[in-house]
Amino acid sequence: MDTKQLTIRQEGFDDHEAVEFLTFRSFVDLDIPGMPKRKIPTEHYLVSLLRKDPDFIPELDFVAVYNNEIIGSIFYSRSKVIRPNGAVVETVTFGPVAVKTELQGWGISSALIQHSLKKARELGYKSLLIMGHEAYYPRFGFVPASRFGITLEDGSSPAALMALELSEGALGTTGGKWLYADAYTQSEDQKALEAYHERFLKKFEKRLKGEKMTKNIYDSQQFFDEYAEMDRSKEGLKGAGEWGQFQELFPDLTNLKVLDIGCGYGWHSKYAADNGAKSVFAFDGSVKMIERAKKLNSDPKITYQVQDLETYAFPAETFDLVISNLVLHYIEDLEEIYKKINRTLTPGGIFLLNIEHPIYTSGVNQEWTYGENGEILNWPIDNYFYTGQRETIFLGQHVTKQHHTLTQILNGLLSTGFVLETVEEARPPQDMLDLPGMKDELRRPMMLLIRAKKV
Known part of the structure; x- marks a missing residue:
């Protein structure tokens, strides 16, 4: 694959089905360390929910295209950190990041992340928080969120919770609890997931x-x-x-x-x-x-x-x-x-x-x-x-x-x-x-x- 021919652009309405299918194929066989094997992946359902979530950021919704085929995608949404005193720090998060299975390892996800981080800075966003692999994301500047005293809503701070300041000092040291778009929680609703997945399988049966x-x-x-x-x-x-x-x-x-x-x-x-x-x-x-x-x-x-x-x-x-x-x-x-x-x-x-x-x-x-x-x-x-x-x-x-x-x-x-x-x-x-x-x-x-x- 000649990565010089890779194009990154914003997702359009006509891309929706292709991106949902790509996301499903990217995650269907994924084993998450420390977790039992999932009956149904949630990421393709999450993609459909994110687009309708009020915290979704369409300006940071990108696809990677190669030879006129969508082979990668990344989604951004608004999130926030609630300080102990109730103050709110606006942040953003990304995910899922999907790449065509056969082309994983070719630097496509890196290109999507680097491109979108640059655009996020240009749009004035000052910090990001994600749940991601602690061995992968440091290459983009991410560090454990615990360095900023930031935890999940339940007070835990797993190694996968990572942070990046796009503007120095944006996260401070006061700490707080990270809250993200409702779509992420909604995607874990098993009944709703199964109903969506059944419709998905019928749509893409052939x-x-x-x-x-x-x-x-x-x-x-x-x-x-x-x-x-x-x-x-x-x-x-x-x-x-x-x-x-x-x-x-x-x-x-x-x-x-x-x-x-x-x-x-x-x-x-x-x-x-x-x-x-x-x-x-x-x-x-x-x-x-x-x-x-x-x-x-x-x-x-x-x-x-x-x-x-x-x-x-x-x-x-x-x-x-x-x-x-x-x-x-x-x-x-x-x-x-x-x-x-x-x-x-x-x-x-x-x-x-x-x-x-x-x-x-x-x-x-x-x-x-x-x-x-x-x-x-x-x-x-x-x-x-x-x-x-x-x-x-x-x-x-x-x-x-x-x-x-x-x-x-x-x-x-x-x-x-x-x-x-x-x-x-x-x-x-x-x-x-x-x-x-x-x-x-x-x-x-x-x-x-x-x-x-x-x-």
């Missing part, structure tokens, strides 16, 4: 389902080891039977800006870079896939990133060519993805799609039937017009795919602003027919290759 598939399958070590033994993994494009046909669909790549979605090992990205592309942005939802892509197919013109397809921002009119190779049969709502791809293409831009053929995805268990002597009999098809989820076994593991009819695949493109330039069914080339099982691939199509142009 996205979470997609992430679960990616995390459980493509980042499974056993699955990944099996995948690495496939010819297309070991030999690259020349090991993929459909490559000869797919290659012919590529436009002249000279000076094109390319987006490779679900890039896997990065073979198509490297092909584009080697053949004159100006730049390639390639992403995949699998950490292991991106690690392998960087190892096998790195290039100064290629930027690889771990990114979920359904949450990618698809910036408007940014890319001249979008490549999608064997990924969209994992997506339930094809038209929604088509719309986003159309939006991100420049006028006249090309979309190259390789998707599993409907005859393949509607195959019963996606498997041949065999005779008594082990000979292949046929490829049975059933429930063709019942679209949606299909469970199958791939590389020894249960995999969930989505079956789409030919009408859905092609008319979906036509209805979202594309014209079809080429539609081909993949078939093995003549020089591969002697390989085991290849002649049987002529008995039914496995892949559908499409070149579409943005109108």
Whole structure:
């Protein structure tokens, strides 16, 4: 990740859902030292409460953006210290600070904190109090709040209670009890949290389902080891039977800006870079896939990133060519993805799609039937017009795919602003027919290759 391309800006209304989802993903697997594992994280609920709290400070509500995706956020609210004599010292606090899980450790939270502290000073705020990790926050100037005689409302002063003076002497030495926005207490209400979380899960059901598939399958070590033994993994494009046909669909790549979605090992990205592309942005939802892509197919013109397809921002009119190779049969709502791809293409831009053929995805268990002597009999098809989820076994593991009819695949493109330039069914080339099982691939199509142009 090139942190020089990181942008920090104020959160907008249209960012709310993305930030709540980001916050949930950032904290869902977090173990808090000394505390039992939480059934439900509270931070995404807290974010929704803070925005409505009268102590919320929208001027200090920031997001970190990289390649048009929100990958970090920070929230500020007003708080106060009540002196023993009843006097009030106005302070502020921040939290939660969320960073996309795959990018934690890249300095994103530090950038958010430093940026927001600078803005807080400019706005005239004089001190901060937070509950944070005592080994992390001193790098920003925080010290134990006990140095100023400040405690929580119950009189305790845990090591996590930390303070920072933005103006020297702002906290003094008289001490007092720290009180913060009601949203923090409200977020601990278990019934309200559970009700919010249920609504949250329904809202993001598709996205979470997609992430679960990616995390459980493509980042499974056993699955990944099996995948690495496939010819297309070991030999690259020349090991993929459909490559000869797919290659012919590529436009002249000279000076094109390319987006490779679900890039896997990065073979198509490297092909584009080697053949004159100006730049390639390639992403995949699998950490292991991106690690392998960087190892096998790195290039100064290629930027690889771990990114979920359904949450990618698809910036408007940014890319001249979008490549999608064997990924969209994992997506339930094809038209929604088509719309986003159309939006991100420049006028006249090309979309190259390789998707599993409907005859393949509607195959019963996606498997041949065999005779008594082990000979292949046929490829049975059933429930063709019942679209949606299909469970199958791939590389020894249960995999969930989505079956789409030919009408859905092609008319979906036509209805979202594309014209079809080429539609081909993949078939093995003549020089591969002697390989085991290849002649049987002529008995039914496995892949559908499409070149579409943005109108």
